[in-house]
Amino acid sequence: MVKIMKNGDIMTNSLERLQKVIAQSGVTSRRKAEKLIVDGKVKVNSKVVNELGTKVTPSDDIEVNGVLLEKEEPVYYMLYKPRGVISSISDDKGRKVVTDYLGEVSERIYPIGRLDYDSSGILLLTNDGDFANLLMHPKHGVDKVYVAKIKGIPSKSELNNLKKGVKVDNDLLKVIGYNILEVDRQKTTMILELTLHEGKNRHIRRMMDGIGYPVSKLKREKYGLLTLHGMQPGNYRPLTPHEIKKMRHLAEN
Structure with missing residues (x-):
């Protein structure tokens, strides 16, 4: 996995498929990233790349639709969403949104799926588009x-x-x-x-x-395996590596 620390230091120089890196940045899912590549909407180091087999390193500059990807480490959080909160990162009516409860998180995260405004409970948030798409896809129901x-x-x-x-x-x-x-x-x-x-x-x-x-x-x-044990409405916590791995496994099987 490509991992770049918040200060920009590279943890590994391993090669990764371009569409996977785009998905992990949180911009979109891997499937949609593949279409963007084929459609010529992706540049690597200022050159258009439209081959799906292309691999990149963490030091490469990647642009999607003219926007340079922010190099963030993938993060995964669970929020105990209270009632009366919008499952979004913004609201044009000025109502409270779920990311208001994760103000200390510096990465650009967004909710995986939704809970109704009047509903409460477990809501996952991440900047990993591939992980989000895996959990939300109908055929991968958890x-x-x-x-x-x-x-x-x-x-x-x-x-x-x-x-x-x-x-x-x-x-x-x-x-x-x-x-x-x-x-x-x-x-x-x-x-x-x-x-x-x-x-x-x-x-x-x-x-x-x-x-x-x-x-x-x-x-x-x-x-899946996640519960609200020990949490109160408005509380959040990062998922453990075991929980992330298990949730992927549940969605893929």
Whole structure:
């Protein structure tokens, strides 16, 4: 792996494929980087390169669409996203965004996927586009576990429909498993644990609306092997090398 320290010192002179280096810079995914190379949008040391087999060293200057890549070491963080925060690096309405909680991180990071504004829980952030694309790609689904408080008390047959799939706006939304954690008959509410393999936009909220039991509170409690253990809303921490390796393995298998 190409690694360049924050002060610019090169840790290794090993050759790496150009598209991999672009992806690791956080600019885009490896697949999109390959298209940019073929389309002649990439320069190495001021010369256009359009061959996918090209290899570069950490000392090479790489331009993508006329912009020189910042040479950053790949970083990986987990945030316990609070409710009422946008899963983005900026917001035109001036609302709080997830990167506001990682102000001490100097690298240009961005969230991997999204959590709704009103949802909380695990959110990963990185500057490694290849890693982000691996986790977000539908065919590389990594199991995610959510806890949802819903209005109403569905029957077992209604809950089983969640595993079969609920059709909403031409999307078939389903879970791979569920557990009933709590039933409050006085307040007519239920707390469910729901496991997704592939998550679509507002997946759980739309699915539960589809069977007539809207979600009032939603939290992502587990992502692959990652949990919120020991964390409070707004806390963040770097992923360990073992966690990074394991998350790659889960996505690739």
